[in-house]
Amino acid sequence: MHCLWCDTTIMPEISWKTIIWLPKPKRLCASCEDTLMILQGKRCSKCSRVSDSDRCPDCTWLERRTTQEDSLICNYSVFAYNEAIKEMVARWKYRGDYCLAEAFQRDYRQAFDREFSFLPGKTAVVPIPLSGQRMDERGFNQAQRLADFLPLPTLDILTRSHREKQSKKSRRERLEADNPFRMTGSINNPVLLADDIYTTGTTLRRAASVLKKHGCPAVYALTLIRG
Template identity: 60%
Template sequence: MNCLWCDVEIVPETSWANVFILPKPKNLCSACMNELSVLKGKRCKKCSRKSEESLCQDCKKWDLHGVNDPLTLNFSVFDYNEQMQDMISRWKYRGDYCLGYSFKPFYTEAFEKEFISLPKDIVAVPIPLSNERMKERGFNQSLQLADFLPLESCELLTRVHGEKQSKKTRKERISALNPFKITKTINKPVVLTDDIYTTGSTLRHAASLLKEQGCPTVYALTLVRG
């Protein structure tokens, strides 16, 4: 198999540890994997931001203002370094659907480690694209991530078309009106799937709508912490 990023041939490593059990196939070569930055060390327990404190300043603001945060927590897998920016750009904006599979082992491993204690009936809900954005890209990267998880996946939300999130300032993202509509209510806990957590406003818009319609608890698993 060839690396999904640089196309170099991946030669399986043979050792006494895997001589009787075949190693799992890799989608990225070692050089490309080493360019990615898996989030490690101290982080905010609420949003995965790198932080010496258990709760970062942004998340503390929710408590200071007495706002009932609809999102229980977000866990992110990668830091948004230069390599990840390039990969996200090709995957998401240039329609390289297959490249998304390079993230699958990391994403599923994070779910299995960090969300192992969640209720068994939890459902994966991808953050939707607008119809216009879907036509541009050809696929929804958040749905692809949801399909990686060992969960039932339900597309419960639709999105009103608007300016790209990447074009908005932090203030504009936080103060924006809720862009989502719900197509079906759910009374099970939910894990939202999305590619990048930046301010958390997108996830909280989705979470607030789901909770208003009867969802008991909303978590999020994002690929990257911006």
Template identity: 40%
Template structure:
């Protein structure tokens, strides 16, 4: 009998002909824990996946993305970000255990959700947001790379990162005004290619836009992203 990866409670497995024939991927968390994950749904921003509210939208975009697209420096840098869950307090705690306390096994719980969402996305190359050498040494693993490994996808290492203060310690204004922290490695392989970046959280969108912009400057045709939460 399996145990929930989040709460460690025993899980009852119900096998059906449908699950056997379609090889439905087994869930790694119990129904109670899954119910605490808030899926993003309804009408969402066509750029960042934020659920649209009447007072914070313009057409099919949220006001944040409208501001990004008005800025000539960032306009068109990222085609679309797709996020799966709201970054609520419950998910924040789970990601902290995974990301900062090294509970690598928790990544398995998100694999079925990522796999299902990625079926809707078209891309030729997948990559991940890299950590600086200092941050990688501190954490022991790249949380985004772990997802691609568990998904059985070969992520290409297209970017390197300059070490900076943790993003979580910065204000929104500081994140948006950060100087470029990425460099592209091996530009030949990305020429005219559609690239998907995988990361854990979309906060202001500055990190993903920095990565997307430098990939496009280096020759990528378009760059999209997928994140667990926003």
């Protein structure tokens, strides 16, 4: 087995325990794995930002800014945004290294098992969709790949119109933009949204608002990275 990032050979650990119960093979070597930062410590219960308070300043500001109920109950993120994961995700998303997602599978699934075990059995995972143009450019949807790691049925019930990349917009521009998401049907079960990064939360909240308007009783999110 070789590291998906640096191609170093990964030598399996040999012990009586590993002989009896074969461990799942690691997809990153120890050195590459150590460059990724799992989010730890106290964090905002709403958006997963590291914070000493139950609500971070961003979420407090957002709650004061609107009188409407937030369609997204909460987001949980796995990794902190640093240079290592930035480079990995860039190669995965923009340079078509599809298999690199397997480097994140174990931690993404463990976060689900730990944080969302309370979800009812009828919960579905909905990957944040790409627009048709973005899908043609990349060849796959990274959110769909993350959704595949979870033990929930996947619903492709959202579509997305093409817009300028969110990363090029300011926070105000993101908040003021029209909702790019549309539903292709209705749903009356809880949903867990899957996506690669939470930055301002605008994308997830817009998707959640559409789902809520079409009958979804509760929307949560599990993202790979907290930007």
